[in-house]
Amino acid sequence: MRSGDFRTSYEADMAVFDTALARWLLAGFVAALLLFPLIGTSFWLDVSSRVGIAVIAALGLNILTGFTGQISLGNAAFLAVGAYTTAWLAGKGVPFIIAMYVSGLVSALVGMVFGIPSLRLKGLYLAIATLAAHFIVAFTVVHWEAVTGGVNGISIPPAQIGSFTFDSDQRLYYVILAAAIFHLWFAKNLFRTRMGKAFIAVRDHDISAEVMGVDVFRHKLYAFGVSSFFVGVAGSLLAYQAKIISPENFPLSVAIDQLGMIIIGGLGSVLGSIFGAVFITLLPEVLRIVTGALAGQLPQLVQLFAALKLGVFGLTIVLFLIFEPDGMAARWHRIKAYWKLYPFSY
Amino acid sequence: MEFLLQLALNGVVVGSIYALVALGFVIIYKSSGVLNFAQGEFLLLGAYVFWALVEGHAPWPYAVALTILFSILLGLAMERLILRPMIGEPIISVIMVTLGLSSILRAIVLGAWGSDTRPYPALFASEPIQIGPLPISRGYLFSMFTAALLLALFTLFFRYSRVGIAMRATAFSQEVAQSMGISVRRIFAVSWSIAAVVSALGGILLGELRGGVDGSLAILGLKTLPVVILGGLDSIAGAIVGGLIVGVLENLAGGYLDPVMGGGVKEVAPFAALVLILMFKPYGLFGKVKIERV
Amino acid sequence: MHRLEIDGVSLRFGGIYALQDVTMHVAPGELVAIIGPNGAGKTSLINCISGVYRPWAGSVRFDGRDVTRLPPATRTRLGLARTFQNIALFQHMTVLENMMVGRHFHQKTGLFTGGFYYGPGRREEIAERKIVEDIIDFLEIEHVRKKIVHTLAYGLQKRVELARALALEPSLLLLDEPMAGMNAEEKEDMARFILDVNEEKGTTIVMIEHDMGVVMDLSHRIYVLNFGKKIAEGEPSVVRGNREVQVAYLGADAA
Numbered sequence: 037m038r039s040g041d042f043r044t045s046y047e048a049d050m051a052v053f054d055t056a057l058a059r060w061l062l063a064g065f066v067a068a069l070l071l072f073p074l075i076g077t078s079f080w081l082d083v084s085s086r087v088g089i090a091v092i093a094a095l096g097l098n099i100l101t102g103f104t105g106q107i108s109l110g111n112a113a114f115l116a117v118g119a120y121t122t123a124w125l126a127g128k129g130v131p132f133i134i135a136m137y138v139s140g141l142v143s144a145l146v147g148m149v150f151g152i153p154s155l156r157l158k159g160l161y162l163a164i165a166t167l168a169a170h171f172i173v174a175f176t177v178v179h180w181e182a183v184t185g186g187v188n189g190i191s192i193p194p195a196q197i198g199s200f201t202f203d204s205d206q207r208l209y210y211v212i213l214a215a216a217i218f219h220l221w222f223a224k225n226l227f228r229t230r231m232g233k234a235f236i237a238v239r240d241h242d243i244s245a246e247v248m249g250v251d252v253f254r255h256k257l258y259a260f261g262v263s264s265f266f267v268g269v270a271g272s273l274l275a276y277q278a279k280i281i282s283p284e285n286f287p288l289s290v291a292i293d294q295l296g297m298i299i300i301g302g303l304g305s306v307l308g309s310i311f312g313a314v315f316i317t318l319l320p321e322v323l324r325i326v327t328g329a330l331a332g333q334l335p336q337l338v339q340l341f342a343a344l345k346l347g348v349f350g351l352t353i354v355l356f357l358i359f360e361p362d363g364m365a366a367r368w369h370r371i372k373a374y375w376k377l378y379p380f381s382y
Numbered sequence: 383m384e385f386l387l388q389l390a391l392n393g394v395v396v397g398s399i400y401a402l403v404a405l406g407f408v409i410i411y412k413s414s415g416v417l418n419f420a421q422g423e424f425l426l427l428g429a430y431v432f433w434a435l436v437e438g439h440a441p442w443p444y445a446v447a448l449t450i451l452f453s454i455l456l457g458l459a460m461e462r463l464i465l466r467p468m469i470g471e472p473i474i475s476v477i478m479v480t481l482g483l484s485s486i487l488r489a490i491v492l493g494a495w496g497s498d499t500r501p502y503p504a505l506f507a508s509e510p511i512q513i514g515p516l517p518i519s520r521g522y523l524f525s526m527f528t529a530a531l532l533l534a535l536f537t538l539f540f541r542y543s544r545v546g547i548a549m550r551a552t553a554f555s556q557e558v559a560q561s562m563g564i565s566v567r568r569i570f571a572v573s574w575s576i577a578a579v580v581s582a583l584g585g586i587l588l589g590e591l592r593g594g595v596d597g598s599l600a601i602l603g604l605k606t607l608p609v610v611i612l613g614g615l616d617s618i619a620g621a622i623v624g625g626l627i628v629g630v631l632e633n634l635a636g637g638y639l640d641p642v643m644g645g646g647v648k649e650v651a652p653f654a655a656l657v658l659i660l661m662f663k664p665y666g667l668f669g670k671v672k673i674e675r676v
Numbered sequence: 677m678h679r680l681e682i683d684g685v686s687l688r689f690g691g692i693y694a695l696q697d698v699t700m701h702v703a704p705g706e707l708v709a710i711i712g713p714n715g716a717g718k719t720s721l722i723n724c725i726s727g728v729y730r731p732w733a734g735s736v737r738f739d740g741r742d743v744t745r746l747p748p749a750t751r752t753r754l755g756l757a758r759t760f761q762n763i764a765l766f767q768h769m770t771v772l773e774n775m776m777v778g779r780h781f782h783q784k785t786g787l788f789t790g791g792f793y794y795g796p797g798r799r800e801e802i803a804e805r806k807i808v809e810d811i812i813d814f815l816e817i818e819h820v821r822k823k824i825v826h827t828l829a830y831g832l833q834k835r836v837e838l839a840r841a842l843a844l845e846p847s848l849l850l851l852d853e854p855m856a857g858m859n860a861e862e863k864e865d866m867a868r869f870i871l872d873v874n875e876e877k878g879t880t881i882v883m884i885e886h887d888m889g890v891v892m893d894l895s896h897r898i899y900v901l902n903f904g905k906k907i908a909e910g911e912p913s914v915v916r917g918n919r920e921v922q923v924a925y926l927g928a929d930a931a
Contacts, residue, residue, distance in 0.1 A: 046805045107474050153657065156664045159473040160417045160615065164607050165660050168653040175650040179643060222791040229790030229801055230776075230783045233769070237777045240766035247726055247764075249752035249781035249844065262787065288604075292481050299478050304768065343493035350485025357479045358467045 052224055069213055073206045081205045082277075083321055088212035089273045090313035092219050094297040095306065096266025099223065101295070102303035103232070104259035105239030106154055110147075110166035112290035113173035114264040118143040118271025119281050123190045124183050126275070132195035132202065136215075136272040143268020144261040146173070151260030155253050170288055177283050189282025192275045202276070212273055219266055224306050226262070235259050236304065296349065300356045302363030311364040319352065320345050384515055389637040390630050395522045395591070397629020398529035402584040403602060404609040404621035405536060406577035412553040412616050413573040416465060419480040421581055422603015423487035428453055428582020429595040430491055433500045442505065446586065453582040457575035465570070488600060499596040502589045525587040532583060533622055536576075540618060545572060553616065608652035612659055614669020623667065628652045677740050679704045679848055679880045680725065685734035687720055687904075694720040695731070696904045702848070707874045707881045709891045711915075712901035713924055718884045719761055721901065722850050725882070726758045727751045738848065753781050757846035759837045761853045761884075767826040771817060771836050774825055775808045778843025808843055815839050815869055831862035838869060842877075849873065851883040855890060863887065867894060892916065900924070 121139040150169035195202040237245035301312025435445035506520035540546040613620020636648030723729040727748035789797030900908040
């Protein structure tokens with residue numbers, strides 16, 4: 037049982053990691069992530085880079101859908117906007133950090149434009165409007181060949197700051213890790229201060245939020261902006277990591293995957309975005325390893341892999357929704373609460 | 383002029399199938415407030431089951447009957463296994479469960495039949511019928527009339543049959559319907575079955591029009607979204623009118639703009655229209671406007 | 677100058693009048709009750725004052741300023757706060773967070789000062805916490821400040837809603853059935869809090885309440901609505917003796 041936990045100032049009471057143990061665990065975890073490239077194979081390095089990108093994208097979607105309650109099926113589109121902006125900028129020789137944040141801004145702008153219908157639409161209607169955003173952006177990507185390279189795609193030079201080039205998987209991994217940690221930290225802060233709380237208020241009760249003096253429409257637009265900014269940054273990193281992007285990188289299923297991440301991880305939870313992104317990104321990889329191992333006994337599994345991947349994804353979503361609708365983050369908090377009071381947990 | 387008429391006519395034909403699938407959306411939404419993103423997969427599965435039956439040498443009327451039976455069971459199973467546990471959950475969970483469902487159904491189709499196009503038997507002679515200046519293929523005419531007939535049947539069903547009236551009552555208020563002795567659960571089950579059946583029939587008609595089925599048919603589920611938004615999510619008349627409008631719109635846009643803008647206009651036009659509709663008439667042409675109360 | 681002036685307000689839904697030509701005024705520091713049978717239009721009137729509904733005719737003036745066309749959030753900034761008949765708290769937030777939303781427009785922290793949690797953003801968050809803690813003390817809800825509101829008992833949620841409204845530091849507070857569904861003890865507490873807000877903080881209060889005992893004891897003046905029309909007004913003793921009020925509540929025979 038945790039005891040001796042007293043706070044003498046509001047500041048200490050409002051800290052995110054409020055005990056020494058929590059801070060030590062966090063430090064240990066970050067250290068492990070930093071050391072990972074020294075032992076990880078290039079396959080796992082690639083997978084973890086994709087996890088990092090997925091964390092930022094899922095976090096972005098969670099800001100809009102989980103925290104502000106605006107359901108979006110347009111995340112693949114916003115990801116594409118970020119990725120193609122980076123491709124274009126990097127092709128013009130713009131340095132890495134600038135390209136990344138300009139991509140975020142452009143994506144934020146596009147996101148806010150498609151967020152305008154949220155003034156009048158809620159729930160299902162808004163979901164469909166964002167679906168329209170997806171198809172419209174997809175159409176633009178295919179047809180605006182001068183910028184996007186059309187269906188053939190476009191290649192991206194390695195990220196560069198000054199004369200230092202992030203050309204190896206390892207270097208890129210550190211960049212993505214840093215970006216993920218920074219954006220997680222930013223989001224965590226955002227939701228303990230004014231604007232983030234207003235987002236949640238809009239989600240929980242929009243009329244009540246308006247009556248509390250929150251400009252609801254403006255905050256919905258902000259949420260679209262902040263969310264697509266994060267997603268745009270993720271898109272930019274994705275472009276650097278993939279090296280070549282084409283419309284095939286951004287099908288609707290990417291948006292659905294990311295919705296799956298925040299559902300499984302936990303809507304309206306920064307931590308949940310991490311859990312969900314890790315889970316959904318690793319799922320097909322683990323599945324691939326398992327089918328690979330079983331291929332000796334059951335050779336037909338290899339042909340069925342695509343179907344299996346799809347089916348397992350769908351089944352996971354459905355089972356989570358039925359049995360753990362609040363996601364992994366809620367389960368995590370329950371476990372934590374249990375240990376906090378152990379052995380007096382009743 | 384002839385080009386225009388031809389496009390419009392194709393639009394009407396495809397639009398009547400859209401209307402049929404949209405009807406499935408509307409029925410589920412009306413009775414249970416769920417927007418079923420797996421509608422396209424219902425259609426896909428129906429079309430494949432029909433193909434498999436015909437391939438197994440079932441005469442096509444039997445194959446249709448068996449497909450209908452299969453769809454009824456599919457609808458019942460979906461309602462019972464997946465949707466019932468979701469009653470009372472937030473909209474996002476309900477949307478997501480139907481998206482998960484669509485992945486599962488597509489995985490089943492992919493696992494069972496692979497991704498190659500499966501050809502449909504040609505039921506009609508290939509030479510077209512001449513109506514005025516326009517040659518129209520027999521398959522098109524057949525599809526259009528079947529869809530129209532089904533739409534008329536369902537409209538009558540909702541207006542006059544006991545179950546249809548019970549469904550409308552449930553749509554209006556679940557509590558009140560329940561207190562009148564209507565089993566709301568049964569109504570949900572019936573709605574899901576009807577939705578699965580109309581989608582499967584739409585799938586068969588589309589397969590017939592295209593001469594075969596493949597995974598891309600499932601996209602149709604998404605393409606009917608502009609239809610239901612245009613008509614209003616809770617209006618059956620709206621589904622029919624919306625279907626025809628979207629069918630004609632996408633064919634005209636495709637016919638005239640594709641050469642200018644390069645392919646794909648047909649796919650995106652209904653969605654571009656959708657954004658405009660949502661901005662100006664968020665509840666569609668026939669949808670109910672909600673008054674919020676606190 | 678009146679704190680609140682309602683002049684000839686009418687509200688229609690389709691062909692039905694929810695309010696018809698209602699006129700009332702409230703002076704600064706007053707505690708005024710609106711009563712009437714169910715469906716009389718009391719909540720509709722509150723909605724017109726707070727801006728959730730826009731009246732079809734007539735005007736609402738707040739501290740002399742015409743606010744009839746202003747959105748709810750703007751009215752709140754001018755000093756108007758309200759609670760809801762059916763609790764409208766932010767269900768997934770803690771009591772503290774709910775109240776911090778009440779501080780929203782008093783704060784300046786934006787995307788970056790908040791997101792980086794540095795300098796002004798950090799200082800403001802901590803300063804605002806102190807203001808909110810004073811209200812928590814005032815309403816005696818210290819023990820639940822970090823509880824998620826939907827886990828609280830109904831009566832306590834009602835109190836938290838009052839706390840959130842007070843966090844706005846309003847000059848006019850609208851209470852829509854603050855004691856509905858409470859037991860006798862909770863009602864007594866709530867009545868005391870309402871009086872304290874009115875007397876200690878000097879906040880003007882307009883309250884809808886069904887419990888006649890509370891209404892007669894607390895309010896300085898009473899307005900009576902029936903079928904969307906004002907049928908009586910005045911001090912509690914006057915309203916109690918009004919024949920039309922008795923008819924509306926008890927029926928013509930009993931009266």
